[in-house]
Amino acid sequence: MRNGRASILILILVPISFLFICMMSSVSASETGKIIGQLTDAGTGQPIVGASVIIVGTRRGAMTDFDGQYVISELRPGIYTLKISHLDYETVTIEGVEVKTDTSEECSDEPTRRVKGE
Numbered sequence: 001m002r003n004g005r006a007s008i009l010i011l012i013l014v015p016i017s018f019l020f021i022c023m024m025s026s027v028s029a030s031e032t033g034k035i036i037g038q039l040t041d042a043g044t045g046q047p048i049v050g051a052s053v054i055i056v057g058t059r060r061g062a063m064t065d066f067d068g069q070y071v072i073s074e075l076r077p078g079i080y081t082l083k084i085s086h087l088d089y090e091t092v093t094i095e096g097v098e099v100k101t102d103t104s105e106e107c108s109d110e111p112t113r114r115v116k117g118e
Helices: 002-029
Strands: 033-038 052-055 061-063 069-075 078-086 089-099 104-106
Touching: 033 089, 052 069, 061 069, 089 104
Parallel strands: 033 104
Antiparallel strands: 033 069, 052 061, 052 078, 078 089
């Protein structure tokens, strides 16, 4: 009889534990936001591929894709500073990027190309 009670207890506790874990992960996931954007050449309007977009003071960041787009997700709400760099372009710093819960903050720019020899 004792094994029967233990089995029933396990059958009840395992699903309840699983539901609790799922609820906790969905709560924490909904308390984040993201920064999205696109980088284009200031002179030509063409997408900038392979640029680095870093959140200053963290290890978080992204690289732009073939369309010049990037996404930095799962960020806690707050105000961030972005540093955008690419070998062929001037480095750009964007301050005051505000991330809110469950939103996507748009942050795009048009860096200027570096002059050869600099």
